[in-house]
Amino acid sequence: MNEDPIKSFRNAFKGFLKEENLEHTYKQKQVIADWERIMGKTIASRTTKLFFNQKTLFVKLSSAPLKSEMQHAKDKIIELIEKEIGKGEIEDVRFL
Secondary structure, X not given: OOOOHHHHHHHHHXXXXXXXXXXXXXXXXXXXXXXXXXHOHHHHHOEEEEEEEOOEEEXXXXXXXXXXXXXXXXXXXXXHHXXXXXXXXXXXXXXX
């Protein structure tokens, strides 16, 4: 029986990430790329910059009231991100 080429590629890609110790970096890039889907259009449209430093996500927002609201919902935001990339990949979120 022939192996599904998509599964074969996926397994090869995961193996490559693991071998090159890039799993964590890939997951961080995935969060940045999927920010709008994770947080919604409204928040994404007011996000001016996203970047990681170690296991901390920095989010620059263009709205002070949204920044305050997001600060209060930090645990929920981390939970949403962990749902996407797995636990232990993010430790903190800071709003700028």
